[in-house]
Amino acid sequence: xxxxxxxxxxxxxxxxxxxxxETGKSLGVVxxxxxxxxxxxxxxxxxEQKPNDWWQHICNAITALKTQYNISRTQIKGIGISYQMHGxxxxxxxxxxxxxxxxxxxxxxxxxxxxxxxxxxxDTCASNLLNSPANFTASKLKWVKENxxxxxxxxxxxxxxxxxxxxxxxxxxxxxxxxxxxxxxxxFKEDNVADFLLEHYGIxxxxxxxxxxxxxxxxxxxxxxxxxxxxxxxxPILYRAGDQPNNALTLNVFNPGxxxxxxxxxxxxxxxxxSLSAKESSRVNNFAHVNYQKGADPRIGKLLCINGAGxxxxxxxxxxxxxxxxEMNNLASEIPVGSDGVCLIPFGNGAERMLNNxxxxxxxxxxxxxxxxxxxxxxxxxxxxxxxxxxxxxxMTSDGIxxxxxxxxxxxxFRSEIFANTVATLIEQEIEIYxxxxxxxxxxxxxxxxxxxxxxxKAIMDNDHVMTFMPFKDKxxxxxxxxxxxxxxxxxxxx
Numbered sequence: 440x441x442x443x444x445x446x447x448x449x450x451x452x453x454x455x456x457x458x459x460x461e462t463g464k465s466l467g468v469v470x471x472x473x474x475x476x477x478x479x480x481x482x483x484x485x486x487e488q489k490p491n492d493w494w495q496h497i498c499n500a501i502t503a504l505k506t507q508y509n510i511s512r513t514q515i516k517g518i519g520i521s522y523q524m525h526g527x528x529x530x531x532x533x534x535x536x537x538x539x540x541x542x543x544x545x546x547x548x549x550x551x552x553x554x555x556x557x558x559x560x561x562d563t564c565a566s567n568l569l570n571s572p573a574n575f576t577a578s579k580l581k582w583v584k585e586n587x588x589x590x591x592x593x594x595x596x597x598x599x600x601x602x603x604x605x606x607x608x609x610x611x612x613x614x615x616x617x618x619x620x621x622x623x624x625x626x627f628k629e630d631n632v633a634d635f636l637l638e639h640y641g642i643x644x645x646x647x648x649x650x651x652x653x654x655x656x657x658x659x660x661x662x663x664x665x666x667x668x669x670x671x672x673x674x675p676i677l678y679r680a681g682d683q684p685n686n687a688l689t690l691n692v693f694n695p696g697x698x699x700x701x702x703x704x705x706x707x708x709x710x711x712x713x714s715l716s717a718k719e720s721s722r723v724n725n726f727a728h729v730n731y732q733k734g735a736d737p738r739i740g741k742l743l744c745i746n747g748a749g750x751x752x753x754x755x756x757x758x759x760x761x762x763x764x765x766e767m768n769n770l771a772s773e774i775p776v777g778s779d780g781v782c783l784i785p786f787g788n789g790a791e792r793m794l795n796n797x798x799x800x801x802x803x804x805x806x807x808x809x810x811x812x813x814x815x816x817x818x819x820x821x822x823x824x825x826x827x828x829x830x831x832x833x834x835m836t837s838d839g840i841x842x843x844x845x846x847x848x849x850x851x852x853f854r855s856e857i858f859a860n861t862v863a864t865l866i867e868q869e870i871e872i873y874x875x876x877x878x879x880x881x882x883x884x885x886x887x888x889x890x891x892x893x894x895x896x897k898a899i900m901d902n903d904h905v906m907t908f909m910p911f912k913d914k915x916x917x918x919x920x921x922x923x924x925x926x927x928x929x930x931x932x933x934x
Contacts, residue, residue, distance in 0.1 A: 445882025463898025522601030576622030689880025696843030702852030706748030
């Protein structure tokens with residue numbers, strides 16, 4: 440039996456998966472390290488990791504997979520890589536990292552990006568970059584140039600985290616259009632590297648890696664890569680993408696109208712469109728999706744993040760007199776739609792980009808101390824988080840998204856019928872639930888070098904589909920509850 444290896448390089452752990460080449464069926468997934476990876480934070484708001492730590496954990500994960508499933512190196516026929524987005528790795532001419540990676544949640548470059556947005560012009564950024572430079576990779580590179588000139592002057596190439604991992608396998612430095620777009624290095628209007636942003640930042644274009652296709656032979660494992668990883672020399676790297684585009688791919692989301700959602704500690708809605716509209720670029724990010732191709736009908740992934748999602752429900756679990764999420768869900772199911780008027784605004788996890796970076800906190804309103812109890816709190820929390828997803832979808836719709844289906848992983852919030860039914864009913868679309876992970880998706884994507892997207896989708900349906908939530912035909916009570924929630928939110932936002 441032959442297999443593809445999928446790697447998902449997160450900021451907390453590395454996950455590695457094997458899938459059968461012929462069927463796409465998952466053999467198994469391992470995680471390294473077993474405990475969460477640490478971050479270096481020399482100052483408040485900074486977050487860094489050592490790129491070679493990722494590589495060490497990847498090598499350990501590959502060893503664990505091969506041992507656990509008795510797989511030889513020659514049975515692995517290709518590699519797919521998913522990685523934490525927006526990180527910056529800079530290397531010298533020998534390919535050695537010059538400093539720790541500045542990762543996605545590091546906020547040191549916010550002011551640099553804001554100044555560039557205003558200096559270049561909001562319209563120019565929106566129409567060419569589809570985003571503000573904000574705190575993305577390009578702005579982080581500018582920070583290095585301004586604050587660490589000795590390091591900057593030694594840079595041979597900058598890379599995104601997945602590019603560096605591919606380099607460690609192959610001794611070949613390259614990147615993808617999708618990757619460059621997530622770093623805000625891509626000009627969608629010109630369909631080329633964003634020279635005007637590089638010039639504004641004073642960044643030499645020679646630092647940009649060569650560009651390869653997202654699907655196809657990007658490079659091959661060399662002798663050193665084999666010695667360190669245990670993957671046979673000559674094995675091709677066939678796919679690479681950031682974690683959110685990869686999550687969408689994992690859920691078979693490629694075409695306009697298809698929406699991928701995750702409901703973990705924070706929530707993400709990632710919708711595909713062929714529109715280059717960026718009128719909501721201050722609230723929604725726009726990236727080249729994995730199947731974006733130069734000169735073709737564009738495939739843009741619109742990414743909306745909701746910080747106040749599962750963390751709100753976890754806070755209730757920790758602070759109510761309840762023992763489990765199951766108990767909370769059962770209590771909530773005894774309460775009618777609308778939670779008898781109790782309304783919970785779940786934005787207590789920092790500033791919300793979709794609310795124009797306002798930090799409004801969590802609000803619980805309309806509680807009657809004689810009539811309401813913890814069941815109402817549980818229902819109001821699930822509804823409030825669901826309403827925040829619907830509110831986000833309204834922003835996306837105003838920016839050109841026409842949703843036809845939502846697909847989500849079988850985890851966290853989407854295991855709650857109340858949550859999933861509320862979202863499905865209000866957006867009037869089915870929500871398909873799949874039991875899969877980013878590492879499995881990256882492994883399967885290695886097969887897309889053949890270009891058979893239909894077979895790829897069939898493997899997901901055959902192996903992973905759990906259930907589908909259908910929107911309720913009678914949505915009025917859900918609409919009333921949502922409008923009540925939105926009225927409370929707007930009272931806060933308009934203060």
